Amino acid sequence: MNPSGRRKFIVGAAAAVGTAGIAAGVAWWRSRDAGLAEPPREPPPADFPNALLVPGPSGMFGVVDATQPLAIVAKATSHPLVPGKPGPMLAYEIEQDGVRFLNPVLKTRKGAGFRARFWNALDEESIIHWHGLEVDSNNDGHPHYAIPGGATYDYHFTVTNRAATYWYHAHPHHLTGKQVHLGLAGLLIVEDDEELALQQALDLTFGVNDIPLVIQDKRFDDSGALIYTPDAQDRDHGYLGTDALVNLTPRPYFDAAPRIYRFRILNASNARLLRLAFRHGEGLIDFHLIGSDGGLLDRPRPLQEAFVPAGGRLDVLLDLRAARSPADLTLVSLPFDPMYNESESSAPAGDHAPHATDGSDAPRRSAIPDGAALDLLRIRVRGKAAYQRAVPQTLSFLAPPPATDAAPRVITFDLAGGVWRINGMTYDIKATPIVVKRGATEVWEVRNTARGMPHPVHLHGFQSRVLSREGSPPQQQSLAVDPGGLAATDLGWKDTVTVWPGEIVRIVTDFSHPYLGDQVYMVHCHNLEHADHGMMLNFRIAS
Ligand SMILES: [Cu+2]
Structure with missing residues (x-):
């Protein structure tokens, strides 16, 4: 965001706060930023004493224009996770137009170029994975591409995804759980025309409402x-x-x-x-x-x-x-x-x-x-608002799930000898036990053994659709909105799907993409300790 864009952001936020009549907490911080100090009206609730950190024009979770080239540094820093008490954590730092951001909200739009130089200033290896983005494997942040401390890695791709809230996080093998827990995660928001229409229909301002x-x-x-x-x-x-x-x-x-x-x-x-x-x-x-x-x-x-x-x-x-x-x-x-x-x-x-x-x-x-x-x-x-918008009846064009007559590929999540496995294997960073022909549409029948625990199943490189759930536990079954056992949260494009013990979840993926040459991605459990201990498999898209 250029300086004038940033000024616009601040003024817009302050104006919206003023008309909405909210004065305390975060809103007060915002108006103070714009030089319109108003005292908080009401003290914080005793049991929730801390104002929610909301993305603003700088600092932790600040909004960065990701259509511009970025330099992202993973580093040890200090932040008051306990209010008033700065303590050590890890964060991604970006400077843009002289303003410093930590774990910024990266905002971009469908079709835009994305250029970032990642500098690993940690004393161990790391790499950034763009969770949900459909990029080639060089840009995916697959653990195979992890770089040592002091090294840099250049990302350059076109954002082809539709508008959504994606995110980015550290993904070095054996270290993902540690680095994410200690702070290396942020949001990546993609916008497109349907998204902008929704914002306009509901008069939405990011960081305000x-x-x-x-x-x-x-x-x-x-x-x-x-x-x-x-x-x-x-x-x-x-x-x-x-x-x-x-x-x-x-x-x-x-x-x-x-x-x-x-x-x-x-x-x-x-x-x-x-x-x-x-x-x-x-x-x-x-x-x-x-x-x-x-x-x-x-x-x-x-x-x-x-x-x-x-x-x-x-x-x-x-x-x-x-x-x-x-x-x-x-x-x-x-x-x-x-x-x-x-x-x-x-x-x-x-x-x-x-x-x-x-x-x-x-x-x-x-x-x-x-x-x-x-x-x-x-x-x-609190207060009153002159607001008469209604939730729109239609939100977007959602293509039907890709269709195929091919027999499903069975993917089994289980536990043997205290080791979490996929298809009887633990992770081998060099092996690609699953090979999918580029352009193929495949149904993956994900089976979780009854003697296990829930696994959030995540595919890199592609968005999928959930087709059915079978053998769901009552707490999942009670949320079903269709005969296939899907919950409302299963209805759109998905990259992370819970599979409960004893459940069989069928997902369908169109493995088409514009990238030439073989591409290697992974399917893994997003319980990061499961992932770090091997509940991951590579799959190769054969061109
Ligand atoms: Cu798991």
């Missing part, structure tokens, strides 16, 4: 330092955090006006599956699912809850007029059975830790158990 929510559980030691210290149980089940953060903010609140808000939700946890809902009083409030991993659905789907796996995204509209201002809502993860079915005991990992939002200052060494209820974000609806 179009808000990304990056949900991550992170582990802190007693001194409040972010740590990555997996033990044997963490390696089996995934690394769970002591605290649930939204946009790197613990126990956050967000002040909103009574109008439609859009939340672009990314579950960037290492392992934790989330069952998201908006609680209002004793009940849940309806929201509209408008998109998922690979962009907008054809039409909005009214929902009260949705699972989102590690690596997955939900694009959601929440009409806060329905909550009747003033109102306090909470984004929660509802309790669910984490299905650790590989052992005799069904007890979830982690000791019974104090609840993440209990407000106590007692030392909290234990991770929040998998499947536990989480209070993630308080949304305070």
